[in-house]
Amino acid sequence: MTSSTGARLMRLRGYSYGRHSVCSNKVRWLCSESRNTKCHSTVVTIGRQIISPGEKHTHPPNST
Ligand SMILES: [Zn+2]
Numbered sequence: 001m002t003s004s005t006g007a008r009l010m011r012l013r014g015y016s017y018g019r020h021s022v023c024s025n026k027v028r029w030l031c032s033e034s035r036n037t038k039c040h041s042t043v044v045t046i047g048r049q050i051i052s053p054g055e056k057h058t059h060p061p062n063s064t
Pocket of ligand 1: 041
Protein backbone atom coordinates (compact mmCIF):
# COMPACT_ATOMS: atom_id res chain seq x y z
CA MET A 1 0.00 0.00 0.00
CA THR A 2 1.23 3.44 -0.85
CA SER A 3 -0.41 6.26 1.01
CA SER A 4 1.30 9.64 1.01
CA THR A 5 3.62 8.98 -1.91
CA GLY A 6 1.01 7.11 -3.91
CA ALA A 7 -1.15 10.12 -4.58
CA ARG A 8 -1.65 11.14 -8.17
CA LEU A 9 -2.51 14.73 -7.44
CA MET A 10 -0.97 17.36 -5.23
CA ARG A 11 -2.09 20.81 -4.23
CA LEU A 12 0.40 23.59 -3.62
CA ARG A 13 -0.23 27.32 -3.25
CA GLY A 14 -3.53 27.03 -5.07
CA TYR A 15 -2.09 25.12 -7.99
CA SER A 16 -2.68 21.46 -8.60
CA TYR A 17 -0.07 19.08 -9.94
CA GLY A 18 -0.27 15.64 -11.43
CA ARG A 19 2.40 13.07 -10.74
CA HIS A 20 4.74 13.12 -13.69
CA SER A 21 7.65 10.83 -12.98
CA VAL A 22 9.32 9.01 -10.13
CA CYS A 23 13.08 8.71 -9.89
CA SER A 24 14.37 6.77 -6.91
CA ASN A 25 12.57 8.46 -4.00
CA LYS A 26 12.01 11.74 -5.82
CA VAL A 27 8.66 12.50 -7.35
CA ARG A 28 8.31 15.11 -10.05
CA TRP A 29 4.96 16.81 -10.33
CA LEU A 30 3.81 18.67 -13.40
CA CYS A 31 1.27 21.46 -13.29
CA SER A 32 -2.10 19.97 -14.15
CA GLU A 33 -2.86 22.99 -16.33
CA SER A 34 0.13 22.27 -18.54
CA ARG A 35 -1.95 20.84 -21.34
CA ASN A 36 -4.26 23.84 -21.47
CA THR A 37 -1.84 26.63 -20.73
CA LYS A 38 1.53 25.20 -21.84
CA CYS A 39 2.68 25.84 -18.30
CA HIS A 40 5.70 23.70 -17.50
CA SER A 41 6.05 24.41 -13.82
CA THR A 42 7.17 21.31 -11.96
CA VAL A 43 7.68 20.54 -8.30
CA VAL A 44 9.99 17.87 -6.92
CA THR A 45 9.23 16.15 -3.65
CA ILE A 46 10.81 13.51 -1.49
CA GLY A 47 8.17 11.99 0.68
CA ARG A 48 6.19 14.95 1.92
CA GLN A 49 9.06 17.38 1.63
CA ILE A 50 9.22 19.80 -1.26
CA ILE A 51 12.82 20.08 -2.43
CA SER A 52 12.18 22.13 -5.56
CA PRO A 53 9.34 24.66 -5.63
CA GLY A 54 9.38 24.89 -9.40
CA GLU A 55 9.20 27.80 -11.78
CA LYS A 56 6.57 30.45 -11.97
CA HIS A 57 3.28 29.49 -13.53
CA THR A 58 2.07 31.11 -16.71
CA HIS A 59 -1.46 31.38 -15.32
CA PRO A 60 -3.21 32.32 -12.06
CA PRO A 61 -3.87 29.71 -9.38
CA ASN A 62 -6.99 27.62 -9.51
CA SER A 63 -9.04 28.35 -6.44
CA THR A 64 -11.39 25.42 -6.78
ZN1 LIG B 1 0.93 26.01 -13.97
